[in-house]
Amino acid sequence: MKCLDTDYETLLLTEPSPGVVVVALNRPDRSNAMTDTMFAELEHAALGLDAEDDCRVVIVTGTGANFCVGYDLADADELPGLGAMEMLDQQERAARALLAIRSLRVPVIAAVEGAAAGGGLALALAADIRLGSSTAKFNAAFVRIGLSAGDLGTSWLLTRLVGPAAAGDICFTGRLVRAAEAAEIGLINRLSEDGALDDALELAESIVANSPGGVQLSKRALQANMEVSSYAAALELENRGQALLTRGADMPEALTAFKEKRAPVFTGQ
Structure with a gap:
């Protein structure tokens, strides 16, 4: 770095x-x-x-x-x-x-x-x-x-x-x-x-060891939801994060690794 x-x-x-x-x-x-x-x-x-x-x-x-x-x-x-x-x-x-x-x-x-x-x-x-x-x-x-x-x-x-x-x-x-x-x-x-x-x-x-994107968006959700005023607003923020992560490579890799009974190889892409 x-x-x-x-x-x-x-x-x-x-x-x-x-x-x-x-x-x-x-x-x-x-x-x-x-x-x-x-x-x-x-x-x-x-x-x-x-x-x-x-x-x-x-x-x-x-x-x-x-x-x-x-x-x-x-x-x-x-x-x-x-x-x-x-x-x-x-x-x-x-x-x-x-x-x-x-x-x-x-x-x-x-x-x-x-x-x-x-x-x-x-x-x-x-x-x-x-x-x-x-x-x-x-x-x-x-x-x-x-x-x-x-x-x-x-x-x-x-x-x-x-x-x-x-x-x-x-x-x-x-x-x-x-x-x-x-x-x-x-x-x-x-x-x-x-x-x-x-x-x-x-x-x-x-x-x-976990998905880079999953960890980063988890942090974003945890911090942002300390400041929003409603459950509905929290759900909206969470929904966007999950939708974004399903478009990346790490979630499909995790599912494939689970089926193949091996450790996933995360790239953050």
């Missing part, structure tokens, strides 16, 4: 197996704290990966002991001095990065070790699936530094994952949600005993 040849200052991109790309936040000395450069590079990497037909699953993780502790407070001193439009520009740059990750047409898995705080929590929430090791801990730290949890999609995504009452508890207190509780309330899909990245790679392989 061409996008893997890019040298990033704050990210490390690798392809551990065909079609699976790991995007690792790479500032371990700062617990992978976010900077303007990281936001710009996340957006650039996501847009590049979205253009790669060979990319089937993206795993987002962190190097070192932590996933991401949020915005680097070493850079935060300048924020109160920015003008309103300057601050809006910086906020929108960060939001575009997370939107680009969430909007990837392929599934995104967050593999969380250690802290996912503030913007790090928002990044984990932007993934389709979250796995956490026993060291994983989450918090919406915004209120602890005089900001709102209405940041980088957190208020929208967290509420839909854990419900409004649990989201309120987490956001109003800024308390830590440790791995066991995160699994219990649905903040993570499951607790990984052998390491979140290892389990994420195994999960990615099981996704890659």
Whole structure:
């Protein structure tokens, strides 16, 4: 993939197996704290990966002991001095990065070790699936530094994952949600005993084994139907996806493989 040849200052991109790309936040000395450069590079990497037909699953993780502790407070001193439009520009740059990750047409898995705080929590929430090791801990730290949890999609995504009452508890207190509780309330899909990245790679392989078009349109339907207002609208969106997929090569191949009692060979065509 061409996008893997890019040298990033704050990210490390690798392809551990065909079609699976790991995007690792790479500032371990700062617990992978976010900077303007990281936001710009996340957006650039996501847009590049979205253009790669060979990319089937993206795993987002962190190097070192932590996933991401949020915005680097070493850079935060300048924020109160920015003008309103300057601050809006910086906020929108960060939001575009997370939107680009969430909007990837392929599934995104967050593999969380250690802290996912503030913007790090928002990044984990932007993934389709979250796995956490026993060291994983989450918090919406915004209120602890005089900001709102209405940041980088957190208020929208967290509420839909854990419900409004649990989201309120987490956001109003800024308390830590440790791995066991995160699994219990649905903040993570499951607790990984052998390491979140290892389990994420195994999960990615099981996704890659399926029809590329089927997976991508499943993601599109799941995300879009979080926003439509009616069952009828959801059915309409689903109908279009299924109609498109029956025109491709993968569904006939799957049926033939089933009859011949062999594994299907999917091409995404």
